[in-house]
Amino acid sequence: MTPLHDALIDDHRRLDRIFSEVGEATAAGADLRTIGEIWTRFGAALRRHLALEEDAIFPVLTRTHPDEISALCVEHHRIRTRLERLDMDVDLHLLRDPAVRSLIADLQAHARREDVGLYAWAEAELSPAEKRHMLTELDRQGLGEPGAAAHPQA
Numbered sequence: 223m224t225p226l227h228d229a230l231i232d233d234h235r236r237l238d239r240i241f242s243e244v245g246e247a248t249a250a251g252a253d254l255r256t257i258g259e260i261w262t263r264f265g266a267a268l269r270r271h272l273a274l275e276e277d278a279i280f281p282v283l284t285r286t287h288p289d290e291i292s293a294l295c296v297e298h299h300r301i302r303t304r305l306e307r308l309d310m311d312v313d314l315h316l317l318r319d320p321a322v323r324s325l326i327a328d329l330q331a332h333a334r335r336e337d338v339g340l341y342a343w344a345e346a347e348l349s350p351a352e353k354r355h356m357l358t359e360l361d362r363q364g365l366g367e368p369g370a371a372a373h374p375q376a
């Protein structure tokens with residue numbers, strides 16, 4: 223079985239690749255339809271990732287790491303609020319490169335925080351059944367991304 227810690231970090235890498243596509247498209251001044259399509263894919267993937275962490279990891283780890291989980295919940299709320307604001311910008315054709323770069327930087331900081339804390343704890347503290355559930359869900363989320371293997375070996 224793939225270690226859960228590695229699979230979660232792979233999922234952050236998968237999201238990173240989609241974030242990069244958004245950044246590249248806005249920086250290159252791609253047409254609005256292309257940016258809209260990439261943005262929709264990015265928003266959906268990110269929301270699924272946040273929901274999976276909240277549904278399958280946070281409830282378990284809040285027992286042993288309550289302060290960190292509540293801090294991560296606040297960060298997730300902030301990320302969703304920014305996504306909604308940028309959804310509107312996309313709809314109004316107002317999405318601009320600096321706003322995307324700023325969101326990407328914040329998401330990368332959030333991912334680094336989870337990589338060293340949350341994900342190591344998840345590997346150590348989730349039960350085998352909880353890990354299997356997470357791995358199945360991560361596989362399911364990774365499928366459907368163009369060119370993405372479920373858990374590529376890096």
Ligand SMILES: [Fe+2]
Binds near residue numbers: 336
């Ligand atoms: Fe997160």
